[in-house]
Amino acid sequence: MEYRDKNGLTEKEFLAQYDPGDYPRPSVTVDMMVLGPKKDYSGLKILLVKRGEHPFYNCWALPGGFVRPEESCYEAASRELKEETGLKHVFLEQVYTFSKPDRDPRTRVMSVAYMALSPVVPRVKGGDDALEAAWFDFEFTDNMLHIYNDDIGVSIIYQLSTKRFRNGNIKYGNLVPTLKTKTRLAFDHVEIIVESMIKLRREIEYTDLPFSMAKEEFTLPDLQAIYELLLGHKLYKANFRIMVADRIEDVGAKDKSVIGKRMSELYRLK
């Protein structure tokens, strides 16, 4: 395998003299949509951080940060998530890479988007002015995205409309967000949320994804509540139970649901 290239170099020699950078390189960040359930499972929360520097100074943004030279994007996302929330071993999945040259006014920055689902909503540092973080109420319907936190008096609303267009023989459908409030999200972070939610809802149909927002042992009323939160609509109890029946196993104990007022059977993921 000791090929020599057109300059007569072996691979080893080539690598030793290799000079990167024909083109200026982009910075690469990871940004995450982190969702968790409210304590009573009455809604979803999303984690945002307040930017302490330009651009979008004082604007709320998705948590994230630069990918370091010795780590993969997944590792970077995992690290940032732990730094921000203390969460480890939660569901964390790559969604899409955003790369429009002008998406960051500073310099060329690509963002590899991730989504994370947590079974809990841990307290985050709120006082530190430089990197304030907070959980916001999160509502995502067919035509509206509403992110708000009544404690700090912030409300961000985007209308969502479906645009269809064709490119030759190929059809595309896009969900386009339009800002409806004075306050907005930083950068193109709305788009990250939209893409993540589309992917999330699609994947619920063929994966065990909602289980990663449940506790290790859960009741079926609670699991159903999580499904309904993520899907954005109600489910029939009997049908839901048939649907998950072959994926769960009985723990052999009972506990009170987070939701309910009566004891119910505990299950875990098979």
Added chain:
Amino acid sequence: MEYRDKNGLTEKEFLAQYDPGDYPRPSVTVDMMVLGPKKDYSGLKILLVKRGEHPFYNCWALPGGFVRPEESCYEAASRELKEETGLKHVFLEQVYTFSKPDRDPRTRVMSVAYMALSPVVPRVKGGDDALEAAWFDFEFTDNMLHIYNDDIGVSIIYQLSTKRFRNGNIKYGNLVPTLKTKTRLAFDHVEIIVESMIKLRREIEYTDLPFSMAKEEFTLPDLQAIYELLLGHKLYKANFRIMVADRIEDVGAKDKSVIGKRMSELYRLK
């Protein structure tokens, strides 16, 4: 909106003095799995290029290249595809971003993977030694990936095995390729193909994706053949026609199928 940050700078002033690069930046490339049908719809072809430099000198690789400073990843993929094949306006979709720090021995290179589906298999430059390109026969089954070109005597086989593992409460399933021939694909390009095929087959279920491999006007026997090629298994004619019925419209003319021996009705995508 004329916020001043902790250094007393407005956003404009901040951007003027901004110095990028806390961390060394990665190079970013796009790499593509480009598929097209054989002329008689008896199989799929994949486009590969022979590497003319280290690393993986003389090794076959997916077409791709560096993302330039003024273009998005989609634009880069689109440009590379046109340069390589002359194809424009074909289905081209982002698949996944590969970012392991050691995936390229030269330097840190992330790859944003795309897949493209073409209705035709255009002739590619084969003589030029520096950047030889060729279409290979492509077979992707549940447990095998076979890429070969009998004209130039190249055969590359990977066995595919499903590995399941858990991370806390979260289950994962991965399709792991194992090389079975002397010849291999460059870099982690097998993984790009595997991920692309998984996404492709999943998306066929809820999109019109196979239509982008058909001609503008097509017969149903031909469209079914394309579905079968992409899915990797046979379909029942009657069921297939019911499935696509509400997505097609009658052109009002007949033509001979690519496949068949009798005239059949022409349709187009609604």
Added chain:
DNA sequence: ATAATAGTGTCTATCAGACATTATCTG
């Protein structure tokens, strides 16, 4: 005891899978 919720039974419409039959074209 009562109200509320946990848990089960079952009906229906729809759809994918499978196979059979008829219609039409080519040689």
Added chain:
DNA sequence: CAGATAATGTCTGATAGACACTATTAT
């Protein structure tokens, strides 16, 4: 006319959606 293939008909089992009912428990 014969063989092949285009096009349609129909049976079946599985499944999602919808609603009704019974069982259990907290107050």
